[in-house]
Amino acid sequence: MLQIQLIRENKEFVIERLKVKNFDATQIIESIIDIDAKRREAQINADDLLAKLNALAKEIGDLFKSGKQAEANVLKEQVAALKIQAKEYTDKQDQFEKEQQQLIVQLPNLPHISVPKGKSADDNEIIFSEGDASDMADDALPHWELASKYNLIDFELGTKIAGAGFPVYTGKGARLQRALINFFLDEATANGYVEVQPPYVVNEASAYATGQLPDKEGQMYHATIDNLYLIPTAEVPVTNIYRDVILKNDDFPVKNCAYSACFRREAGSYGKDVRGLNRLHQFDKVEIVQINRQEDSYNTLEGMKDYVASVLRKLELPFHILRLCGGDVSFTSALTYDLEVYSKAQRRWLEVSSVSNFEAFQANRLKLRYKDADGKTKLAHTLNGSALALPRIVAALLENNQTPEGIRIPKALIPYTGFEIITL
RNA sequence: GGAGAGAUGGCCGAGUGGUCGAAGGCGCGCGCUUGGAAAGCGCGUAAGCUCCUAAAGGGCUUCAUGGGUUCGAACCCCAUUCUCUCCGCCA
Numbered sequence: 290m291l292q293i294q295l296i297r298e299n300k301e302f303v304i305e306r307l308k309v310k311n312f313d314a315t316q317i318i319e320s321i322i323d324i325d326a327k328r329r330e331a332q333i334n335a336d337d338l339l340a341k342l343n344a345l346a347k348e349i350g351d352l353f354k355s356g357k358q359a360e361a362n363v364l365k366e367q368v369a370a371l372k373i374q375a376k377e378y379t380d381k382q383d384q385f386e387k388e389q390q391q392l393i394v395q396l397p398n399l400p401h402i403s404v405p406k407g408k409s410a411d412d413n414e415i416i417f418s419e420g421d422a423s424d425m426a427d428d429a430l431p432h433w434e435l436a437s438k439y440n441l442i443d444f445e446l447g448t449k450i451a452g453a454g455f456p457v458y459t460g461k462g463a464r465l466q467r468a469l470i471n472f473f474l475d476e477a478t479a480n481g482y483v484e485v486q487p488p489y490v491v492n493e494a495s496a497y498a499t500g501q502l503p504d505k506e507g508q509m510y511h512a513t514i515d516n517l518y519l520i521p522t523a524e525v526p527v528t529n530i531y532r533d534v535i536l537k538n539d540d541f542p543v544k545n546c547a548y549s550a551c552f553r554r555e556a557g558s559y560g561k562d563v564r565g566l567n568r569l570h571q572f573d574k575v576e577i578v579q580i581n582r583q584e585d586s587y588n589t590l591e592g593m594k595d596y597v598a599s600v601l602r603k604l605e606l607p608f609h610i611l612r613l614c615g616g617d618v619s620f621t622s623a624l625t626y627d628l629e630v631y632s633k634a635q636r637r638w639l640e641v642s643s644v645s646n647f648e649a650f651q652a653n654r655l656k657l658r659y660k661d662a663d664g665k666t667k668l669a670h671t672l673n674g675s676a677l678a679l680p681r682i683v684a685a686l687l688e689n690n691q692t693p694e695g696i697r698i699p700k701a702l703i704p705y706t707g708f709e710i711i712t713l
Numbered sequence: 714g715g716a717g718a719g720a721u722g723g724c725c726g727a728g729u730g731g732u733c734g735a736a737g738g739c740g741c742g743c744g745c746u747u748g749g750a751a752a753g754c755g756c757g758u759a760a761g762c763u764c765c766u767a768a769a770g771g772g773c774u775u776c777a778u779g780g781g782u783u784c785g786a787a788c789c790c791c792a793u794u795c796u797c798u799c800c801g802c803c804a
């Protein structure tokens with residue numbers, strides 16, 4: 290959520306920046322500023338009347354105490370009329386506040402100055418590439434065929450138990466999952482991230498604070514009896530640790546990592562995008578979250594991006610890094626890097642991580658603040674990224690490492706799997 | 714699931730109709746003291762909105778949340794949420 294002062298004081302700037310996200314904010318912002326003026330006017334009137342009422346109440350109390358009942362009763366008459374007036378203004382104030390809030394939440398975050406213009410994923414900027422992203426021979430198998438050939442994943446069994454998109458990992462497939470989770474957590478911990486194990490369900494307040502509600506309600510599984518939502522990512526519970534918190538200036542940087550299962554309804558997905566492990570309703574992910582001072586957040590973002598790249602390097606996967614264009618960067622993000630690995634049998638790039646700086650956009654809803662060196666209270670900047678999401682990593686590992694002898698495990702992972710190769 | 718108790722500032726905790734944005738303590742900050750530290754002493758220490766060009770200062774709101782009673786509510790009434798204790802069930 291953008292801050293009202295920013296909108297009020299830099300109207301043209303906000304409109305210009307949002308054009309990069311292909312969002313025409315002119316109308317909404319005009320309305321917001323109009324309502325803002327009315328809201329403040331109502332508050333001035335309401336505050337004035339309430340101040341009078343408070344003073345009268347005090348006076349009446351004093352009169353009663355000194356036994357001047359008659360005079361007190363005269364004042365009581367005055368109070369009645371003032372109360373009605375005051376109520377009028379406070380109601381107006383509440384109403385305008387709500388209207389204003391409703392409009393402000395429709396505005397996306399301002400994109401960072403480095404975000405390229407563009408309409409869709411095709412306009413994203415490739416800023417870095419590494420590794421051999423050549424295609425495999427035509428007879429190379431896609432991961433879903435490898436998974437069944439080597440008995441690693443049973444998609445049909447998952448369909449029987451829960452439904453499509455809920456795979457069952459078996460034997461070395463299950464072991465590979467566990468190995469990756471532990472490997473990712475160990476890497477993150479070695480890089481200073483403090484591990485947390487959050488709940489896999491969140492209440493309404495938490496889902497609202499990180500922006501899943503109200504707009505993405507249909508994307509989450511909802512346990513209606515208890516009004517809890519299954520988390521679509523560990524970002525939600527982990528970030529909510531810091532809801533309504535005022536950090537000290539020397540608490541920074543806050544670094545957390547968390548493994549969780551992630552649940553997404555993915556309503557409306559279809560075709561080759563959902564084949565095999567490409568898109569699931571339940572998947573595993575290690576998430577990294579950082580909170581930092583406003584002036585430090587872009588250094589932090591670079592560090593997180595480089596960290597994720599270092600993990601992909603250890604897995605010996607070819608990858609590239611995209612700077613998302615205005616049309617592809619998410620509603621809440623100011624700047625996002627996507628990291629994609631090349632899956633050589635499918636012959637396509639798969640997004641395995643998205644690293645974003647939300648600046649103060651999330652913090653404003655979270656009410657996550659800090660006292661800076663001068664003792665001033667400011668909104669903190671929040672950042673997060675996947676490090677990493679498992680399914681597409683597994684897809685690329687299986688496809689890229691297939692050999693006539695079996696599927697080779699990258700060196701860094703062998704201590705975790707306990708085997709070097711997956712054979713028939 | 715049944716019965717009971719409770720929710721107050723960063724934390725503990727007092728407060729049952731006005732003198733309460735809230736005693737006292739802890740913590741934190743600044744200063745005095747000290748060779749240095751600890752102890753001790755003194756002062757300060759909530760957030761949001763708003764008025765004011767800014768600072769200084771003022772006003773309003775906030776004692777779980779939402780309503781109500783009253784001239785006046787942390788305190789009385791109603792509803793909701795959450796927490797704890799005991800019983801039951803249970804990994």
